[in-house]
Amino acid sequence: MIGTLVIGLVAGWLAGLLMRGHGYGILVDILLGLIGAVIGRWIFRSLGILAMGAAGHLAMSTVGAIALVALVHAIRKIL
Numbered sequence: 001m002i003g004t005l006v007i008g009l010v011a012g013w014l015a016g017l018l019m020r021g022h023g024y025g026i027l028v029d030i031l032l033g034l035i036g037a038v039i040g041r042w043i044f045r046s047l048g049i050l051a052m053g054a055a056g057h058l059a060m061s062t063v064g065a066i067a068l069v070a071l072v073h074a075i076r077k078i079l
Contacts, residue, residue: 005055008033011040011061018062019069032065040064 012033040060044051051060 003054004034004037005030007061008037011036014062015065015069018066019073032068033061035059036063036065036068037069038064041065042051047061053060 001079005050008032010033012031015032015036016029037057037060040049044060051057070072
């Protein structure tokens, strides 16, 4: 559980850095990372890619969090 939170935090933080230069705050970054893990798992499974170990799960979570942040940015532009 703690490992998942740490990976979620790092993934959300990385997504925030890559997508807009800074994150949304620690709690939202953790939430983005955790939700990103689910999205990333779906993306990776759809592509037939296995994520192994902490680095693989971090990559998977980061990809998912980036996809989620991009979606949030697109929705904000529309509204």
